[in-house]
Amino acid sequence: xxxxxxxxxxGNDSEFGDNYVxxxxxxxxxDFVDDIxxxxxxxxxxxxxxxxxxxxxxxxxVDGIPQVAKEEKKPGSDQKTRLEKxxxxxxxxxxxxxxxxxxxxxxxxxxxxxxxxxxxxxxPEQAAEAVKATNGHKLDKTHTFVVNLFTDFEKYANISETWxxxxxxxxxxxxxxxxxxxxxxxFNQYAVLSDAGGSTAIYSNSLPEPTxxxxxxxxxxxxxxxxxxxxxxxxxHGKGVAxxxxxxxxxxxxxxxxxxxxxxxxxxxxxxVTFSPMAESHGQPGAHAIVVWEVLTGxxxxxxxxxxxAAVWPALRWSHNDKYFARLQRVERKDGPVETISIYETPSCxxxxxxxxEVPGVRDFSWSPSDTIISYWVPEVNYGETxxxxxxxxxxxxxxxxxxxxFSVIDLKMHWQSSGEHLCVKVDRYNRAKKEKDDxxxxxxxxxxxxxxxxxxxxxPVDSMEIKDKIxxxxxxxxxxxxxIVTSVSNTSNNVSFYCVKSGTEPALLKTLEKKxxxxxxxxxxxxxxxxxxxxxxxxxxEFVDTNDFTVMGxxxxxxxxxxxxDPTGRYVFTAVSWWGHKIDNGFxxxxxxxxxxxxxxxxxxxxxxxxPRPKTLLSERQIKNIKKNLNKYGAQFDLKDKMRASRxxxxxxxxxxxxxxxxxEYRNKCIELWKEQKxxxxxxxxxxxxxxxxxxxGEMEEESVELIVKKEVTIIP
Amino acid sequence: xxxxxxxxAMGNPCEIFVxxxxxxxxxxxxxPIVKIPITNGPKVTSMLWGPLDEYLVTGHESGEVVQWDLxxxxxxxxxxxxxHEHSNKINDMQLNQDGTMFITASxxxxxxxxxxxxxxxxxxxxxxxxxxxxSISPIKDHIVLGGGQDAMDVTTTSSRQGKFEARFYHLIFxxxxxxxxxxxxxxxxxxxxxxxxxxxxxxxxxxxRLQEFxxxxxxxxxxx
Numbered sequence: 001x002x003x004x005x006x007x008x009x010x011g012n013d014s015e016f017g018d019n020y021v022x023x024x025x026x027x028x029x030x031d032f033v034d035d036i037x038x039x040x041x042x043x044x045x046x047x048x049x050x051x052x053x054x055x056x057x058x059x060x061x062v063d064g065i066p067q068v069a070k071e072e073k074k075p076g077s078d079q080k081t082r083l084e085k086x087x088x089x090x091x092x093x094x095x096x097x098x099x100x101x102x103x104x105x106x107x108x109x110x111x112x113x114x115x116x117x118x119x120x121x122x123x124p125e126q127a128a129e130a131v132k133a134t135n136g137h138k139l140d141k142t143h144t145f146v147v148n149l150f151t152d153f154e155k156y157a158n159i160s161e162t163w164x165x166x167x168x169x170x171x172x173x174x175x176x177x178x179x180x181x182x183x184x185x186x187f188n189q190y191a192v193l194s195d196a197g198g199s200t201a202i203y204s205n206s207l208p209e210p211t212x213x214x215x216x217x218x219x220x221x222x223x224x225x226x227x228x229x230x231x232x233x234x235x236x237h238g239k240g241v242a243x244x245x246x247x248x249x250x251x252x253x254x255x256x257x258x259x260x261x262x263x264x265x266x267x268x269x270x271x272x273v274t275f276s277p278m279a280e281s282h283g284q285p286g287a288h289a290i291v292v293w294e295v296l297t298g299x300x301x302x303x304x305x306x307x308x309x310a311a312v313w314p315a316l317r318w319s320h321n322d323k324y325f326a327r328l329q330r331v332e333r334k335d336g337p338v339e340t341i342s343i344y345e346t347p348s349c350x351x352x353x354x355x356x357x358e359v360p361g362v363r364d365f366s367w368s369p370s371d372t373i374i375s376y377w378v379p380e381v382n383y384g385e386t387x388x389x390x391x392x393x394x395x396x397x398x399x400x401x402x403x404x405x406x407f408s409v410i411d412l413k414m415h416w417q418s419s420g421e422h423l424c425v426k427v428d429r430y431n432r433a434k435k436e437k438d439d440x441x442x443x444x445x446x447x448x449x450x451x452x453x454x455x456x457x458x459x460x461p462v463d464s465m466e467i468k469d470k471i472x473x474x475x476x477x478x479x480x481x482x483x484x485i486v487t488s489v490s491n492t493s494n495n496v497s498f499y500c501v502k503s504g505t506e507p508a509l510l511k512t513l514e515k516k517x518x519x520x521x522x523x524x525x526x527x528x529x530x531x532x533x534x535x536x537x538x539x540x541x542x543e544f545v546d547t548n549d550f551t552v553m554g555x556x557x558x559x560x561x562x563x564x565x566x567d568p569t570g571r572y573v574f575t576a577v578s579w580w581g582h583k584i585d586n587g588f589x590x591x592x593x594x595x596x597x598x599x600x601x602x603x604x605x606x607x608x609x610x611x612x613p614r615p616k617t618l619l620s621e622r623q624i625k626n627i628k629k630n631l632n633k634y635g636a637q638f639d640l641k642d643k644m645r646a647s648r649x650x651x652x653x654x655x656x657x658x659x660x661x662x663x664x665x666e667y668r669n670k671c672i673e674l675w676k677e678q679k680x681x682x683x684x685x686x687x688x689x690x691x692x693x694x695x696x697x698x699g700e701m702e703e704e705s706v707e708l709i710v711k712k713e714v715t716i717i718p
Numbered sequence: 719x720x721x722x723x724x725x726x727a728m729g730n731p732c733e734i735f736v737x738x739x740x741x742x743x744x745x746x747x748x749x750p751i752v753k754i755p756i757t758n759g760p761k762v763t764s765m766l767w768g769p770l771d772e773y774l775v776t777g778h779e780s781g782e783v784v785q786w787d788l789x790x791x792x793x794x795x796x797x798x799x800x801x802h803e804h805s806n807k808i809n810d811m812q813l814n815q816d817g818t819m820f821i822t823a824s825x826x827x828x829x830x831x832x833x834x835x836x837x838x839x840x841x842x843x844x845x846x847x848x849x850x851x852x853s854i855s856p857i858k859d860h861i862v863l864g865g866g867q868d869a870m871d872v873t874t875t876s877s878r879q880g881k882f883e884a885r886f887y888h889l890i891f892x893x894x895x896x897x898x899x900x901x902x903x904x905x906x907x908x909x910x911x912x913x914x915x916x917x918x919x920x921x922x923x924x925x926x927r928l929q930e931f932x933x934x935x936x937x938x939x940x941x942x
Binding site: 671 | 890941
């Protein structure tokens with residue numbers, strides 16, 4: 001058997017051998033020089049060429065470790081030496097970033113550890129993560145880790161001696177970003193997001209009709225937002241945020257933050273904060289949820305990870321001048337989590353004084369709109385054992401300006417007045433608190449207090465005022481010293497009360513308007529005028545009130561209205577029905593501040609309409625007074641302009657109409673000609689009946705009077 | 719001659735029939751003068767005769783308007799012109815008095831005025847609600863539109879919101895100048911009286927309203 005196989009195989013071989021032709025030699029001739037570089041041919045494959053890891057990329061150096069003497073281990077004892085304890089603690093920390101394959105604890109001449117240790121990880125990425133996460137980690141009060149990659153040392157040692165200045169980059173001229181302020185007739189701009197977010201349009205609020213400035217489809221993927229001084233328009237996309245501005249709304253800057261959901265500008269437009277909840281779970285390692293960017297350069301200044309418990313946006317709150325920002329955090333400490341207010345200063349974005357403000361139990365804080373002062377409150381502990389407290393703190397000195405203890409507090413809300421002169425604290429108070437079976441607390445006898453802090457007075461006096469009814473809404477007058485509240489007297493009707501604030505006395509009630517269908521208040525940004533709005537379940541009724549004499553200037557309604565937006569000058573108001581709230585009838589109406597409807601626009605699937613904000617006026621107080629005095633003179637000029645504009649508009653309208661009529665009558669004449677020509681055909685089709693001259697309902701009625709004898713009666717007259 | 723269309727139902731496609739009404743046999747659908755099947759296209763929702771019985775104009779569920787030439791053959795009907803001006807279903811089409819123009823009312827919230835011969839759209843009248851019916855006045859340059867919400871949504875929203883009004887627009891300027899309230903359900907059908915002095919409207923609420931015009935209506939003039 002085997003032999004036959006053998007012979008077969010040999011046979012095969014010989015067959016092959018017969019067919020075997022010598023292959024040509026494919027190797028290059030000896031003196032052939034390859035004139036194509038390897039990179040060009042195989043560039044993309046070369047990138048994946050497995051490189052020898054220098055071996056040093058996965059090593060990190062941790063400096064700043066306490067120096068511990070290397071003790072001799074007592075034979076037979078289980079107790080760990082101090083060195084071993086230290087090693088265990090540190091190793092536990094670093095094990096979480098990857099598998100440590102090697103460690104080296106150098107010891108100096110005195111048998112003490114030198115204070116630094118080398119760790120080698122299995123992979124360079126683990127080492128990089130460890131560096132990022134633990135650099136600056138505080139082991140205890142006196143020891144802070146300084147962690148670096150081993151390769152970093154080489155890099156730093158090799159910095160060239162001669163310093164070359166960086167090349168100046170060409171200055172991209174962005175044009176006049178404030179062109180919209182130079183509008184000669186002072187028309188404000190507004191942005192309309194319609195078509196469920198698919199189309200964004202910018203209009204100028206000109207009279208008599210708004211003019212379209214720019215319209216783009218799919219300008220944003222989520223929504224748009226104006227910057228606080230109106231310079232930029234921010235759009236949100238899947239990859240990040242883009243800023244647009246200038247006359248042509250060109251792109252000014254781009255910020256890459258995948259999955260961004262919310263953005264916030266700092267009040268002076270210097271910084272932009274973006275929040276992407278997905279960044280930490282889905283993004284690259286090292287990506288953070290909250291990022292602070294500098295707007296002018298586009299650089300990322302600092303990033304934070306999102307606190308799981310914080311559910312309120314904006315998470316970072318800015319002081320009015322952009323110098324500080326602060327956030328509320330729960331920090332893990334040795335004896336449990338502690339609430340802190342961390343204040344950072346710009347432009348370094350470092351923690352102010354390198355220390356957060358530890359305030360156990362702090363619930364909320366807010367900045368004053370005109371000074372760098374923070375107000376925060378701490379709720380009461382154990383049903384009044386320790387009262388609730390409101391504190392005013394000056395930054396950066398951390399000097400406590402004022403505190404106030406409040407008793408029997410359920411909840412608290414702080415409202416600053418926009419000029420920073422007053423702070424109103426609304427306190428919900430109870431008479432008695434009962435602890436229910438399931439550990440919830442039931443409050444009996446809830447009533448409300450307002451504590452008004454007067455910041456401009458010496459020692460910040462506080463005035464108190466009590467309100468019995470439930471408070472639905474509160475609003476300060478933006479310029480001035482009044483505030484308005486909506487109290488609900490019964491289920492259907494609310495009262496609106498206006499108070500005037502003066503230091504030294506409790507707020508004085510100026511007027512109460514009764515039985516108003518109102519659940520929101522909108523003051524004009526210039527003060528004095530207010531809209532009492534009944535939104536949501538009250539179906540959009542409005543009353544325009546002049547608070548100088550409390551007259552109702554106008555009352556009207558916009559069915560199912562969801563938003564009310566005053567323009568930054570206080571002359572016009574939009575009321576809008578947003579597609580996000582209500583699926584049909586979307587559009588916005590423009591009103592004057594007196595309550596007269598100017599325009600009604602119906603826009604398909606309109607999401608929202610936002611006025612473009614204006615920066616603060618550059619005029620001084622005296623100049624403003626001067627203008628008000630000479631208003632008559634200016635008034636005459638404006639009246640003339642308005643008349644000319646109106647007549648021009650009507651002239652245009654009339655000319656337009658005349659053109660339309662001419663075109664149409666020409667067309668109709670042609671049709672009538674054709675129709676007359678077709679008349680014989682028509683007669684033929686209709687058996688000779690001339691339908692053209694038939695009129696309906698007939699002039700062909702004839703009247704006929706018929707007399708009928710109904711009854712015959714004979715009476716005999718004697 | 720009678721022209722009628724069948725709906726797409728029970729497996730039968732939508733078809734246009736033209737039958738002879740003079741004889742009893744002619745009315746039998748088996749032997750029509752012309753039969754036009756619409757197998758792949760959107761179904762017909764409205765139809766008008768052309769001025770000299772030469773062609774039909776049909777409005778479809780997709781918003782198309784098609785002119786069919788009837789003279790060509792028995793079972794053919796040649797599509798002569800087709801336009802797609804509306805983006806949603808055409809609810810109604812009505813002729814003007816001399817048959818040279820017609821107006822279409824569509825679910826896409828607009829009504830359009832077309833020229834009969836060329837199917838060219840000449841005017842567009844915009845509203846915020848689906849338009850169910852439109853009519854051209856025989857004596858003045860006015861048109862009236864009626865519509866409202868989809869019948870399905872009516873009971874879930876208040877009657878005020880529904881805006882069940884007949885709206886009058888100027889034919890040439892496309893501007894609305896008057897509204898007549900009264901229906902509390904969507905208006906499904908409207909027509910001017912042939913003498914132009916009144917109009918009739920029928921609605922989902924089950925009421926037919928006959929409205930005569932005041933002298934003010936006849937004296938109303940647009941400035942131009």
